[in-house]
Amino acid sequence: xxAVDWSEGAHRAIxxxxxxxxxxxxxxxxxxxxxxxxxxxxxxxxGLADEREGPALLAGAWLGGLPGLLACQSSGVGNLVNMLxxxxxxxxxxxxxxxxxxxxxxxxxxxxxxxxxxxxVLAAMGVRLFSLERAEEAEAVxxxxxxxxxxxxxxxxxxxxxxxLGAKRFRAAGASPP
Amino acid sequence: xxxxxxxxxxxxxxxxxxxxALLLAGLGSPAWDLAAAGDHPQHVHLWGGMGGAFAMGxxxxxxxxxxxxxxxxxxxxxxxxxxSLATIAAQKVRNLALLVLDNGVYGETGGQPTATAAGVxxxxxxxxxxxxxxxxLSSPEQEQAAVDLLLEAPGPVLVQARVExxxxxxxxxxxxxxxxxxxxxxxxxxxxxxxx
Numbered sequence: 001x002x003a004v005d006w007s008e009g010a011h012r013a014i015x016x017x018x019x020x021x022x023x024x025x026x027x028x029x030x031x032x033x034x035x036x037x038x039x040x041x042x043x044x045x046x047g048l049a050d051e052r053e054g055p056a057l058l059a060g061a062w063l064g065g066l067p068g069l070l071a072c073q074s075s076g077v078g079n080l081v082n083m084l085x086x087x088x089x090x091x092x093x094x095x096x097x098x099x100x101x102x103x104x105x106x107x108x109x110x111x112x113x114x115x116x117x118x119x120x121v122l123a124a125m126g127v128r129l130f131s132l133e134r135a136e137e138a139e140a141v142x143x144x145x146x147x148x149x150x151x152x153x154x155x156x157x158x159x160x161x162x163x164x165l166g167a168k169r170f171r172a173a174g175a176s177p178p
Numbered sequence: 179x180x181x182x183x184x185x186x187x188x189x190x191x192x193x194x195x196x197x198x199a200l201l202l203a204g205l206g207s208p209a210w211d212l213a214a215a216g217d218h219p220q221h222v223h224l225w226g227g228m229g230g231a232f233a234m235g236x237x238x239x240x241x242x243x244x245x246x247x248x249x250x251x252x253x254x255x256x257x258x259x260x261x262s263l264a265t266i267a268a269q270k271v272r273n274l275a276l277l278v279l280d281n282g283v284y285g286e287t288g289g290q291p292t293a294t295a296a297g298v299x300x301x302x303x304x305x306x307x308x309x310x311x312x313x314x315l316s317s318p319e320q321e322q323a324a325v326d327l328l329l330e331a332p333g334p335v336l337v338q339a340r341v342e343x344x345x346x347x348x349x350x351x352x353x354x355x356x357x358x359x360x361x362x363x364x365x366x367x368x369x370x371x372x373x374x
Binding site for chain 2: 021052058082089091
Protein backbone atom coordinates (compact mmCIF):
# COMPACT_ATOMS: atom_id res chain seq x y z
CA UNK A 1 0.00 0.00 0.00
CA UNK A 2 1.15 3.50 -0.81
CA ALA A 3 1.58 6.38 1.65
CA VAL A 4 -0.39 8.57 -0.76
CA ASP A 5 -4.17 8.28 -0.46
CA TRP A 6 -5.50 7.56 -3.97
CA SER A 7 -8.94 8.85 -3.03
CA GLU A 8 -7.63 12.41 -2.64
CA GLY A 9 -6.56 12.76 -6.26
CA ALA A 10 -9.59 10.81 -7.43
CA HIS A 11 -11.89 13.22 -5.64
CA ARG A 12 -10.15 16.22 -7.18
CA ALA A 13 -10.72 14.80 -10.66
CA ILE A 14 -14.34 13.91 -9.85
CA UNK A 15 -15.03 17.43 -8.62
CA UNK A 16 -13.31 18.99 -11.63
CA UNK A 17 -15.41 16.87 -14.02
CA UNK A 18 -18.57 18.26 -12.43
CA UNK A 19 -19.81 14.94 -11.04
CA UNK A 20 -22.92 15.65 -8.96
CA UNK A 21 -24.24 12.18 -8.24
CA UNK A 22 -22.31 9.23 -6.83
CA UNK A 23 -24.24 5.97 -7.29
CA UNK A 24 -22.58 3.19 -5.34
CA UNK A 25 -22.66 -0.16 -3.66
CA UNK A 26 -20.10 0.04 -0.87
CA UNK A 27 -16.77 -1.81 -0.77
CA UNK A 28 -13.96 -1.64 1.77
CA UNK A 29 -11.64 -0.46 -1.01
CA UNK A 30 -14.06 2.32 -1.91
CA UNK A 31 -14.67 3.55 1.61
CA UNK A 32 -12.03 6.35 1.59
CA UNK A 33 -13.48 7.78 -1.62
CA UNK A 34 -17.09 7.39 -0.44
CA UNK A 35 -16.19 9.21 2.79
CA UNK A 36 -14.39 11.98 0.92
CA UNK A 37 -17.23 12.49 -1.57
CA UNK A 38 -19.70 12.30 1.31
CA UNK A 39 -18.11 15.45 2.75
CA UNK A 40 -18.48 17.28 -0.58
CA UNK A 41 -21.80 19.17 -0.61
CA UNK A 42 -21.80 19.27 -4.44
CA UNK A 43 -22.06 15.48 -4.70
CA UNK A 44 -25.24 13.57 -3.85
CA UNK A 45 -24.57 9.98 -2.78
CA UNK A 46 -27.15 7.41 -3.89
CA GLY A 47 -26.79 3.99 -2.29
CA LEU A 48 -27.94 1.24 -4.64
CA ALA A 49 -29.46 -2.07 -3.60
CA ASP A 50 -27.98 -3.69 -6.73
CA GLU A 51 -25.23 -2.51 -9.07
CA ARG A 52 -27.39 -2.98 -12.15
CA GLU A 53 -29.48 -0.02 -11.04
CA GLY A 54 -26.41 2.10 -11.69
CA PRO A 55 -26.28 2.37 -15.50
CA ALA A 56 -30.04 3.03 -15.62
CA LEU A 57 -29.90 5.59 -12.82
CA LEU A 58 -27.02 7.47 -14.44
CA ALA A 59 -28.77 7.41 -17.83
CA GLY A 60 -31.86 9.01 -16.30
CA ALA A 61 -29.77 11.57 -14.43
CA TRP A 62 -27.87 12.42 -17.63
CA LEU A 63 -31.19 12.93 -19.45
CA GLY A 64 -31.95 15.59 -16.87
CA GLY A 65 -28.51 17.19 -17.05
CA LEU A 66 -26.94 15.70 -13.92
CA PRO A 67 -23.55 14.01 -14.47
CA GLY A 68 -22.87 10.98 -12.26
CA LEU A 69 -20.35 8.27 -11.45
CA LEU A 70 -20.99 4.62 -10.56
CA ALA A 71 -18.65 3.08 -7.99
CA CYS A 72 -18.69 -0.59 -6.99
CA GLN A 73 -16.61 -3.67 -6.24
CA SER A 74 -15.50 -6.03 -9.02
CA SER A 75 -18.12 -8.61 -8.02
CA GLY A 76 -20.78 -6.00 -8.79
CA VAL A 77 -19.69 -5.79 -12.41
CA GLY A 78 -21.24 -9.22 -12.91
CA ASN A 79 -24.57 -7.88 -11.67
CA LEU A 80 -24.81 -5.02 -14.14
CA VAL A 81 -23.70 -6.49 -17.49
CA ASN A 82 -27.03 -6.48 -19.35
CA MET A 83 -27.82 -2.93 -18.21
CA LEU A 84 -24.70 -1.73 -20.05
CA UNK A 85 -26.75 -2.24 -23.21
CA UNK A 86 -28.91 0.74 -22.22
CA UNK A 87 -25.86 3.01 -22.01
CA UNK A 88 -24.41 1.58 -25.23
CA UNK A 89 -27.54 2.00 -27.35
CA UNK A 90 -28.37 5.45 -25.97
CA UNK A 91 -24.73 6.55 -26.00
CA UNK A 92 -25.07 7.67 -22.41
CA UNK A 93 -21.80 8.70 -20.76
CA UNK A 94 -21.21 6.00 -18.14
CA UNK A 95 -18.12 6.43 -15.97
CA UNK A 96 -17.51 3.57 -13.54
CA UNK A 97 -14.93 3.16 -10.80
CA UNK A 98 -14.39 -0.49 -9.86
CA UNK A 99 -12.37 -1.57 -6.83
CA UNK A 100 -10.83 -4.93 -7.64
CA UNK A 101 -10.91 -8.16 -5.66
CA UNK A 102 -9.72 -11.62 -6.57
CA UNK A 103 -6.52 -10.62 -8.29
CA UNK A 104 -3.58 -9.71 -5.95
CA UNK A 105 -3.06 -11.77 -2.80
CA UNK A 106 -6.80 -12.47 -2.49
CA UNK A 107 -7.61 -14.87 0.37
CA UNK A 108 -11.31 -15.38 -0.43
CA UNK A 109 -11.58 -17.78 -3.36
CA UNK A 110 -15.21 -16.71 -3.98
CA UNK A 111 -13.89 -13.34 -5.19
CA UNK A 112 -11.59 -14.83 -7.81
CA UNK A 113 -13.87 -15.93 -10.69
CA UNK A 114 -15.66 -12.59 -11.13
CA UNK A 115 -12.63 -10.47 -10.24
CA UNK A 116 -10.50 -12.18 -12.87
CA UNK A 117 -13.27 -11.90 -15.47
CA UNK A 118 -13.94 -8.18 -15.02
CA UNK A 119 -11.60 -6.81 -17.74
CA UNK A 120 -12.79 -9.31 -20.36
CA VAL A 121 -16.47 -8.90 -19.49
CA LEU A 122 -16.34 -5.11 -19.60
CA ALA A 123 -14.29 -5.08 -22.80
CA ALA A 124 -16.75 -7.47 -24.44
CA MET A 125 -19.54 -4.99 -23.70
CA GLY A 126 -17.62 -2.09 -25.22
CA VAL A 127 -16.48 -0.43 -22.00
CA ARG A 128 -13.16 1.46 -22.33
CA LEU A 129 -10.76 0.38 -19.60
CA PHE A 130 -8.33 2.33 -17.45
CA SER A 131 -6.10 0.79 -14.79
CA LEU A 132 -5.12 2.54 -11.56
CA GLU A 133 -2.16 0.86 -9.84
CA ARG A 134 -0.29 3.78 -8.27
CA ALA A 135 -1.93 6.26 -5.92
CA GLU A 136 0.09 9.14 -7.38
CA GLU A 137 -1.64 8.61 -10.74
CA ALA A 138 -5.21 8.65 -9.43
CA GLU A 139 -5.98 12.21 -10.47
CA ALA A 140 -4.52 11.87 -13.96
CA VAL A 141 -6.22 8.51 -14.63
CA UNK A 142 -9.59 9.78 -13.44
CA UNK A 143 -9.16 12.95 -15.49
CA UNK A 144 -8.58 10.88 -18.60
CA UNK A 145 -11.38 8.43 -17.95
CA UNK A 146 -14.00 11.06 -17.09
CA UNK A 147 -12.90 13.20 -20.02
CA UNK A 148 -13.44 10.30 -22.39
CA UNK A 149 -16.79 9.33 -20.86
CA UNK A 150 -18.35 12.79 -21.08
CA UNK A 151 -16.41 14.15 -24.03
CA UNK A 152 -17.22 11.25 -26.35
CA UNK A 153 -20.32 9.68 -24.73
CA UNK A 154 -18.54 6.46 -23.79
CA UNK A 155 -18.81 3.73 -21.20
CA UNK A 156 -15.58 3.87 -19.21
CA UNK A 157 -14.27 1.91 -16.21
CA UNK A 158 -11.32 2.73 -13.98
CA UNK A 159 -10.17 -0.52 -12.37
CA UNK A 160 -8.56 0.31 -9.03
CA UNK A 161 -6.18 -2.64 -8.74
CA UNK A 162 -5.96 -4.79 -5.66
CA UNK A 163 -2.20 -4.26 -5.61
CA UNK A 164 -2.95 -0.64 -4.70
CA LEU A 165 -5.85 -1.36 -2.33
CA GLY A 166 -4.27 -4.30 -0.50
CA ALA A 167 -5.82 -7.71 0.08
CA LYS A 168 -8.31 -8.28 2.89
CA ARG A 169 -6.72 -10.60 5.46
CA PHE A 170 -8.69 -13.67 6.53
CA ARG A 171 -5.73 -15.74 7.83
CA ALA A 172 -1.95 -15.54 8.28
CA ALA A 173 0.03 -14.71 5.15
CA GLY A 174 0.97 -17.83 3.22
CA ALA A 175 -1.55 -20.05 5.03
CA SER A 176 -3.90 -22.04 2.78
CA PRO A 177 -7.64 -22.29 3.28
CA PRO A 178 -8.51 -25.13 5.70
CA UNK B 179 -58.33 -12.45 -22.54
CA UNK B 180 -58.63 -11.57 -18.86
CA UNK B 181 -60.57 -9.12 -16.74
CA UNK B 182 -59.08 -5.72 -16.15
CA UNK B 183 -58.80 -2.14 -17.35
CA UNK B 184 -58.13 -1.01 -20.92
CA UNK B 185 -54.40 -0.21 -20.70
CA UNK B 186 -54.35 2.01 -23.77
CA UNK B 187 -57.22 4.13 -22.40
CA UNK B 188 -55.46 4.48 -19.05
CA UNK B 189 -52.18 5.56 -20.66
CA UNK B 190 -54.05 7.94 -22.99
CA UNK B 191 -55.74 9.52 -19.94
CA UNK B 192 -52.32 10.02 -18.33
CA UNK B 193 -50.84 11.51 -21.53
CA UNK B 194 -53.81 13.84 -21.97
CA UNK B 195 -53.21 15.36 -18.54
CA UNK B 196 -49.40 15.09 -18.60
CA UNK B 197 -48.62 18.82 -18.73
CA UNK B 198 -44.90 19.32 -18.08
CA ALA B 199 -44.40 15.80 -16.68
CA LEU B 200 -41.77 13.53 -18.21
CA LEU B 201 -43.01 10.03 -19.10
CA LEU B 202 -40.66 7.05 -19.25
CA ALA B 203 -41.99 3.71 -20.53
CA GLY B 204 -40.36 0.37 -19.75
CA LEU B 205 -39.81 -2.21 -22.46
CA GLY B 206 -42.58 -4.14 -24.17
CA SER B 207 -46.26 -3.32 -23.94
CA PRO B 208 -45.90 -0.10 -21.88
CA ALA B 209 -43.61 1.34 -24.58
CA TRP B 210 -46.15 0.41 -27.26
CA ASP B 211 -48.95 1.91 -25.10
CA LEU B 212 -47.10 5.21 -24.77
CA ALA B 213 -46.35 5.25 -28.50
CA ALA B 214 -50.02 4.61 -29.24
CA ALA B 215 -50.94 7.70 -27.22
CA GLY B 216 -48.82 9.84 -29.57
CA ASP B 217 -45.09 10.55 -29.66
CA HIS B 218 -43.74 13.60 -27.82
CA PRO B 219 -40.29 14.94 -26.82
CA GLN B 220 -41.23 14.50 -23.13
CA HIS B 221 -41.65 10.76 -23.73
CA VAL B 222 -38.88 8.16 -23.50
CA HIS B 223 -39.39 4.54 -24.60
CA LEU B 224 -37.10 1.66 -23.62
CA TRP B 225 -36.62 -1.38 -25.86
CA GLY B 226 -34.34 -3.20 -23.42
CA GLY B 227 -32.58 -2.83 -20.08
CA MET B 228 -35.26 -4.93 -18.40
CA GLY B 229 -35.49 -4.11 -14.72
CA GLY B 230 -34.00 -0.64 -15.18
CA ALA B 231 -37.02 1.58 -15.75
CA PHE B 232 -37.56 2.42 -12.05
CA ALA B 233 -33.88 3.30 -11.54
CA MET B 234 -33.80 5.39 -14.71
CA GLY B 235 -36.87 7.28 -13.51
CA UNK B 236 -35.16 7.88 -10.18
CA UNK B 237 -32.13 9.36 -11.93
CA UNK B 238 -34.32 11.69 -13.98
CA UNK B 239 -36.35 12.71 -10.93
CA UNK B 240 -33.18 13.49 -8.93
CA UNK B 241 -31.83 15.55 -11.83
CA UNK B 242 -35.07 17.49 -12.31
CA UNK B 243 -36.84 18.19 -9.02
CA UNK B 244 -38.75 20.90 -10.90
CA UNK B 245 -40.53 18.26 -13.05
CA UNK B 246 -42.87 15.39 -12.34
CA UNK B 247 -41.48 12.08 -13.59
CA UNK B 248 -43.84 9.16 -14.25
CA UNK B 249 -42.50 5.69 -15.08
CA UNK B 250 -44.93 3.34 -16.85
CA UNK B 251 -43.94 -0.28 -16.86
CA UNK B 252 -45.23 -3.82 -16.78
CA UNK B 253 -45.44 -6.28 -13.90
CA UNK B 254 -42.61 -8.43 -15.30
CA UNK B 255 -40.27 -5.47 -15.66
CA UNK B 256 -41.29 -4.18 -12.22
CA UNK B 257 -40.54 -7.56 -10.62
CA UNK B 258 -37.07 -7.56 -12.17
CA UNK B 259 -36.47 -4.06 -10.78
CA UNK B 260 -37.92 -4.72 -7.32
CA UNK B 261 -34.69 -3.70 -5.57
CA SER B 262 -35.18 -0.19 -6.92
CA LEU B 263 -38.32 0.25 -4.79
CA ALA B 264 -35.98 0.21 -1.79
CA THR B 265 -33.49 2.56 -3.46
CA ILE B 266 -36.28 4.99 -4.44
CA ALA B 267 -37.91 4.90 -1.00
CA ALA B 268 -34.57 5.67 0.65
CA GLN B 269 -34.08 8.71 -1.62
CA LYS B 270 -37.54 10.09 -0.69
CA VAL B 271 -38.09 11.62 -4.13
CA ARG B 272 -41.32 13.61 -4.02
CA ASN B 273 -41.56 14.11 -7.80
CA LEU B 274 -41.43 10.45 -8.90
CA ALA B 275 -44.44 8.23 -9.62
CA LEU B 276 -44.52 4.64 -10.88
CA LEU B 277 -47.44 3.14 -12.81
CA VAL B 278 -47.35 -0.65 -13.09
CA LEU B 279 -49.58 -1.91 -15.89
CA ASP B 280 -50.19 -5.33 -14.37
CA ASN B 281 -51.66 -7.96 -16.69
CA GLY B 282 -50.19 -10.88 -14.75
CA VAL B 283 -48.19 -12.20 -17.69
CA TYR B 284 -44.97 -11.78 -19.64
CA GLY B 285 -46.78 -10.43 -22.70
CA GLU B 286 -43.84 -10.25 -25.11
CA THR B 287 -42.72 -13.84 -24.60
CA GLY B 288 -45.92 -15.82 -24.93
CA GLY B 289 -48.08 -14.88 -21.96
CA GLN B 290 -46.38 -16.91 -19.24
CA PRO B 291 -47.65 -15.98 -15.74
CA THR B 292 -45.71 -13.51 -13.58
CA ALA B 293 -45.58 -13.55 -9.79
CA THR B 294 -48.43 -11.00 -9.63
CA ALA B 295 -50.68 -13.68 -11.14
CA ALA B 296 -49.97 -15.66 -7.96
CA GLY B 297 -51.09 -12.67 -5.90
CA VAL B 298 -47.88 -10.74 -5.25
CA UNK B 299 -48.96 -7.23 -4.27
CA UNK B 300 -46.53 -4.70 -5.75
CA UNK B 301 -48.36 -1.75 -4.17
CA UNK B 302 -47.98 -3.53 -0.84
CA UNK B 303 -44.26 -4.01 -1.43
CA UNK B 304 -43.90 -0.30 -2.21
CA UNK B 305 -45.90 0.66 0.90
CA UNK B 306 -43.70 -1.58 3.04
CA UNK B 307 -40.62 0.02 1.50
CA UNK B 308 -41.89 3.42 2.61
CA UNK B 309 -43.70 4.92 -0.40
CA UNK B 310 -46.15 7.45 1.10
CA UNK B 311 -48.73 6.88 -1.64
CA UNK B 312 -49.68 3.51 -3.11
CA UNK B 313 -52.88 2.35 -4.78
CA UNK B 314 -54.29 -0.76 -6.43
CA LEU B 315 -56.50 0.24 -9.34
CA SER B 316 -59.05 -2.11 -10.86
CA SER B 317 -62.14 -0.14 -11.85
CA PRO B 318 -62.55 2.49 -14.58
CA GLU B 319 -64.35 4.79 -12.12
CA GLN B 320 -61.10 5.15 -10.13
CA GLU B 321 -59.00 5.94 -13.17
CA GLN B 322 -59.02 9.75 -13.02
CA ALA B 323 -58.26 9.66 -9.30
CA ALA B 324 -55.29 7.38 -10.03
CA VAL B 325 -54.02 9.79 -12.68
CA ASP B 326 -54.32 12.57 -10.06
CA LEU B 327 -52.09 10.54 -7.73
CA LEU B 328 -49.54 9.88 -10.48
CA LEU B 329 -49.27 13.55 -11.43
CA GLU B 330 -49.80 15.32 -8.13
CA ALA B 331 -49.55 13.25 -4.94
CA PRO B 332 -46.36 13.57 -2.87
CA GLY B 333 -44.01 10.87 -4.05
CA PRO B 334 -42.73 8.39 -4.41
CA VAL B 335 -46.06 7.05 -5.67
CA LEU B 336 -46.82 3.56 -6.95
CA VAL B 337 -50.09 2.69 -8.69
CA GLN B 338 -50.60 -0.96 -9.59
CA ALA B 339 -53.29 -1.03 -12.28
CA ARG B 340 -54.90 -4.36 -13.09
CA VAL B 341 -55.15 -4.33 -16.90
CA GLU B 342 -56.61 -6.85 -19.31
CA UNK B 343 -54.38 -9.20 -21.27
CA UNK B 344 -55.45 -9.27 -24.89
CA UNK B 345 -53.83 -8.70 -28.29
CA UNK B 346 -53.48 -5.02 -29.21
CA UNK B 347 -52.18 -3.35 -32.37
CA UNK B 348 -48.42 -2.99 -32.18
CA UNK B 349 -47.51 0.72 -32.25
CA UNK B 350 -43.75 1.14 -32.33
CA UNK B 351 -42.03 4.15 -30.75
CA UNK B 352 -38.90 5.78 -32.26
CA UNK B 353 -36.13 3.18 -32.44
CA UNK B 354 -33.18 5.54 -32.04
CA UNK B 355 -32.42 6.00 -28.35
CA UNK B 356 -29.80 8.66 -29.11
CA UNK B 357 -32.39 10.84 -30.85
CA UNK B 358 -34.83 10.41 -27.95
CA UNK B 359 -32.06 11.36 -25.52
CA UNK B 360 -31.09 14.50 -27.41
CA UNK B 361 -34.64 15.72 -27.92
CA UNK B 362 -35.50 15.35 -24.22
CA UNK B 363 -32.29 17.11 -23.19
CA UNK B 364 -33.18 19.91 -25.60
CA UNK B 365 -36.63 20.25 -24.00
CA UNK B 366 -34.96 20.45 -20.58
CA UNK B 367 -32.36 22.97 -21.74
CA UNK B 368 -29.40 20.68 -21.20
CA UNK B 369 -28.32 20.34 -24.82
CA UNK B 370 -25.04 18.90 -25.97
CA UNK B 371 -23.36 22.31 -26.20
CA UNK B 372 -23.60 22.77 -22.43
CA UNK B 373 -22.36 19.23 -21.83
CA UNK B 374 -19.19 19.59 -23.81
